[in-house]
Amino acid sequence: MLRTLRLAGVGGILAYRALFNWTSPSLFVGSLLAAPVFQLLFFVYLGREIGVADDNFYVLGNVLLAATGACVTGGTMAIANERRYGTLGPLLLSPRSRVVMWGGRALPYIGNALLVMTFTLLCAAATVGLRMPMSGMPGLLLALTAASLSGTAFGMVIGSVGLRAKNTMVMANIAYTMLILLTGTIVSRDTLPAWMSAIGSVLPLTHATQAVRACSSGADLAVVLGHVGEELAVCLLYTLMAAALLKYFEWMSRKGASLDAI
Amino acid sequence: MRWRWLVRVVHRGVRAQFLTMSRARLLIVFNVLTPVVYATIAMYLYGADQPGKLLQVSVGAGLMGVWTSVLFGSGGAVQNKRWAGLLEPLISTPAPFWVILFSISLATSIVGMYAMIATVFWGAVFFGMPLAFPSPVLFLTATGVCVLSMGMMGMLLASTFVFMRNANALANTLDHPIWLLSGMLVPIATLPGWMQPLTWVLPTTWGAAAVHNSLDGGPVLWPMLGAIVLGAVYLTLALLALRRVEQLARRQATLALA
Amino acid sequence: MGEHDFRGPAIEADDLVRSYRSRSGWLKPKTNVIEALKGVSFTVERGELFGLLGPNGAGKTTTIKILNTLLLPTGGTARVFGHDVTKDPTEVRRRIGYVFGGDKGLYDRLTALDNLLYFAELYGVDPAEQRTRIHELLELVGLSGRERERVEGYSRGMRQRLHIARGLLHKPDVLFLDEPSIGVDPVAARALRVTVAGLSAQGVTILLTTHYMAEADELCDRIAVIADGRIQTMDTPEALKASVAADTVIEVEVAEATDDHVSALRALPGVLWAGAEKGEGRTSVLTVRAKPGGDLYSAVLGVLGDLHIIRVSGREPSLEDAYVAIVGNGSGQVRA
Numbered sequence: 001m002l003r004t005l006r007l008a009g010v011g012g013i014l015a016y017r018a019l020f021n022w023t024s025p026s027l028f029v030g031s032l033l034a035a036p037v038f039q040l041l042f043f044v045y046l047g048r049e050i051g052v053a054d055d056n057f058y059v060l061g062n063v064l065l066a067a068t069g070a071c072v073t074g075g076t077m078a079i080a081n082e083r084r085y086g087t088l089g090p091l092l093l094s095p096r097s098r099v100v101m102w103g104g105r106a107l108p109y110i111g112n113a114l115l116v117m118t119f120t121l122l123c124a125a126a127t128v129g130l131r132m133p134m135s136g137m138p139g140l141l142l143a144l145t146a147a148s149l150s151g152t153a154f155g156m157v158i159g160s161v162g163l164r165a166k167n168t169m170v171m172a173n174i175a176y177t178m179l180i181l182l183t184g185t186i187v188s189r190d191t192l193p194a195w196m197s198a199i200g201s202v203l204p205l206t207h208a209t210q211a212v213r214a215c216s217s218g219a220d221l222a223v224v225l226g227h228v229g230e231e232l233a234v235c236l237l238y239t240l241m242a243a244a245l246l247k248y249f250e251w252m253s254r255k256g257a258s259l260d261a262i
Numbered sequence: 263m264r265w266r267w268l269v270r271v272v273h274r275g276v277r278a279q280f281l282t283m284s285r286a287r288l289l290i291v292f293n294v295l296t297p298v299v300y301a302t303i304a305m306y307l308y309g310a311d312q313p314g315k316l317l318q319v320s321v322g323a324g325l326m327g328v329w330t331s332v333l334f335g336s337g338g339a340v341q342n343k344r345w346a347g348l349l350e351p352l353i354s355t356p357a358p359f360w361v362i363l364f365s366i367s368l369a370t371s372i373v374g375m376y377a378m379i380a381t382v383f384w385g386a387v388f389f390g391m392p393l394a395f396p397s398p399v400l401f402l403t404a405t406g407v408c409v410l411s412m413g414m415m416g417m418l419l420a421s422t423f424v425f426m427r428n429a430n431a432l433a434n435t436l437d438h439p440i441w442l443l444s445g446m447l448v449p450i451a452t453l454p455g456w457m458q459p460l461t462w463v464l465p466t467t468w469g470a471a472a473v474h475n476s477l478d479g480g481p482v483l484w485p486m487l488g489a490i491v492l493g494a495v496y497l498t499l500a501l502l503a504l505r506r507v508e509q510l511a512r513r514q515a516t517l518a519l520a
Numbered sequence: 521m522g523e524h525d526f527r528g529p530a531i532e533a534d535d536l537v538r539s540y541r542s543r544s545g546w547l548k549p550k551t552n553v554i555e556a557l558k559g560v561s562f563t564v565e566r567g568e569l570f571g572l573l574g575p576n577g578a579g580k581t582t583t584i585k586i587l588n589t590l591l592l593p594t595g596g597t598a599r600v601f602g603h604d605v606t607k608d609p610t611e612v613r614r615r616i617g618y619v620f621g622g623d624k625g626l627y628d629r630l631t632a633l634d635n636l637l638y639f640a641e642l643y644g645v646d647p648a649e650q651r652t653r654i655h656e657l658l659e660l661v662g663l664s665g666r667e668r669e670r671v672e673g674y675s676r677g678m679r680q681r682l683h684i685a686r687g688l689l690h691k692p693d694v695l696f697l698d699e700p701s702i703g704v705d706p707v708a709a710r711a712l713r714v715t716v717a718g719l720s721a722q723g724v725t726i727l728l729t730t731h732y733m734a735e736a737d738e739l740c741d742r743i744a745v746i747a748d749g750r751i752q753t754m755d756t757p758e759a760l761k762a763s764v765a766a767d768t769v770i771e772v773e774v775a776e777a778t779d780d781h782v783s784a785l786r787a788l789p790g791v792l793w794a795g796a797e798k799g800e801g802r803t804s805v806l807t808v809r810a811k812p813g814g815d816l817y818s819a820v821l822g823v824l825g826d827l828h829i830i831r832v833s834g835r836e837p838s839l840e841d842a843y844v845a846i847v848g849n850g851s852g853q854v855r856a
């Protein structure tokens with residue numbers, strides 16, 4: 001049991017340091033702190049120009065996007081970079097549980113997401129203002145944790161596909177762009193056509209966004225928890241998908257030597 | 263003689279970069295998809311009640327796409343060359359390095375034009391946007407100038423990417439600010455006063471203004487001239503920076519990965 | 521080939537020093553300084569094939585990168601055909617070709633022909649001559665007929681040959697070959713040696729680094745052994761071999777040798793070096809080099825008395841023996 005925890009915890013942190021390309025100071029500040037704030041400001045000013053919703057709508061949506069962006073790219077890198085660095089072969093020789101080994105890698109990203117969220121919220125509060133009642137804070141934290149988990153799982157699905165396909169990071173970027181459109185973070189989902197809204201309901205972030213908006217408007221914790229539960233269900237879906245893909249590709253690699261470094 | 267040679271180097275360089283990019287299918291998808299998604303977001307945000315704005319919005323999203331393509335194109339090209347071990351062989355040739363970077367920037371701007379075409383096409387097909395360009399020639403000229411000025415900004419950035427191992431740090435940060443400050447989608451008049459001076463020094467602000475004005479009858483020539491002059495200034499800065507950067511890269515051994 | 525007015529040597533390195541700074545950690549940044557070169561001087565005459573040997577990290581690649589203008593020295597000077605590498609890089613670049621081992625450094629998504637065409641332009645090859653020159657080179661390195669395939673589908677040996685073709689596009693006066701045969705199969709490595717010898721015969725000055733002693737022995741006019749950032753010795757391969765020629769070298773193939781046996785061999789009087797290399801199964805080959813005189817055979821067999829001895833033989837000292845003698849530190853571990 002203790003050894004399993006070690007593999008998940010220590011292994012996860014080591015993998016974070018080895019594979020997440022954004023841990024150098026310049027990249028961390030640039031990609032994880034500065035970029036999200038600029039994105040937030042962009043959409044707030046766009047929102048003001050259009051006048052469809054108030055600042056708070058865009059602030060909350062963007063905080064979620066900012067915090068989970070690193071989860072999606074990180075989840076992707078956590079798997080796909082093993083191939084890029086040519087370390088996948090030795091890794092697959094390990095006899096340890098795949099679920100613990102890959103799963104442990106999600107942990108550091110939750111901490112990352114919480115850090116980015118706090119920073120982005122503070123910047124938003126300082127520049128364009130933020131409306132969030134104190135009673136909403138627990139719900140906000142829960143929603144964000146759920147969103148970072150499902151975002152990382154989503155990224156791991158992309159990373160697993162990346163074990164076979166090239167240009168995985170481009171795929172991650174495309175996926176992230178789709179999240180902006182479909183999850184109700186920027187565009188209210190009732191203005192989208194029904195089919196887009198339907199896709200959104202099985203994407204990470206959608207239900208967490210609903211939860212956060214509920215917190216902000218002072219809704220009951222039960223309502224918030226309902227949305228968080230839905231987000232966790234989405235997370236489970238992607239976790240299972242990633243696990244299945246990894247298992248499939250591991251088997252395929254032994255059959256066809258297809259995971260060898262390019 | 264020397265100029266003829268440099269022109270040939272640029273020509274082959276653009277060709278090499280262009281072929282490389284065109285063979286990365288997913289990258290093309292990204293270059294086309296991003297502006298389309300942003301155009302879609304903008305269209306849904308503006309909604310059906312402002313049909314007159316649709317063309318402006320879609321062209322604005324197109325400009326954003328071109329900038330993304332230039333930014334990640336130049337940044338990515340330098341970074342990919344480092345990963346592929348190409349920076350060293352490229353620099354060890356007698357060709358001046360600015361010519362190599364210039365061809366990369368030129369190629370990424372040309373590829374970026376995809377983004378403009380894709381968004382306008384997307385708007386027309388899926389949102390029934392009328393393609394009512396008051397003067398197609400003026401629009402195309404303004405767009406060309408705007409894209410070139412972006413290329414020059416991209417080149418200034420690319421020159422710093424040569425000695426930064428983590429060039430994408432800067433690239434990842436610079437898409438939204440330039441979109442916002444150049445008034446590509448949101449008019450700069452809506453921005454707070456302290457941001458205004460920042461918008462004036464960007465060639466893209468003038469380029470984007472020329473493009474938008476070509477649609478609604480505003481002045482086109484003056485902003486175009488502004489974009490050209492500022493673009494030339496950025497190019498000069500890039501050349502000055504490169505002279506220093508190449509020396510720095512040789513001193514600090516940042517050309518190779520290891 | 522060009523440059524008839526300059527009469528000096530092709531390459532002059534004078535007291536080259538190079539240190540690298542790296543920073544680690546970002547909460548408590550620490551600056552580490554590594555001295556890669558601590559004063560390296562040598563001269564390569566025109567048309568000479570000069571070898572640079574040494575262990576990994578000894579400074580071979582750093583030396584080459586200073587000479588081909590990719591790195592600035594932190595001390596000392598270097599000239600290629602009289603042009604200073606620090607002050608006049610473009611003039612140096614016109615005269616040099618740079619080929620390095622491994623499979624990087626090419627446009628993977630382009631065809632071999634497109635790669636060569638682009639670099640031909642970068643090297644300023646006359647457009648009218650480009651195609652002829654490229655076809656000559658493709659013929660020389662044996663890639664004719666494959667030039668329209670994308671490089672991403674090339675084997676390592678083919679990439680290596682394409683590297684060489686690229687390095688020769690502009691008919692350089694000096695060719696830098698940095699471990700060109702690394703990871704190349706024996707047949708391809710042999711073809712590579714033939715190509716290099718041919719270029720040398722045409723008068724191209726070549727600076728070669730390699731880990732393969734046989735390659736250096738066969739090709740080089742002179743060899744410098746570099747270790748720990750300094751040149752330890754510099755001479756012709758024959759003279760280097762002669763420096764250990766008087767020594768006796770014995771190889772013993774045994775079963776189940778341990779590190780203790782190697783240590784015991786080393787402790788024998790007159791023994792200069794002893795090491796072991798793993799053979800098939802549980803066997804290993806122990807090599808002992810000793811000063812002439814004394815009965816080395818009985819002494820060695822005495823130490824190995826408890827082992828099953830398969831074969832004992834004496835042999836001529838090789839360049840590898842000379843290299844090991846210079847670089848020293850035969851760590852004696854049974855190498856896998």
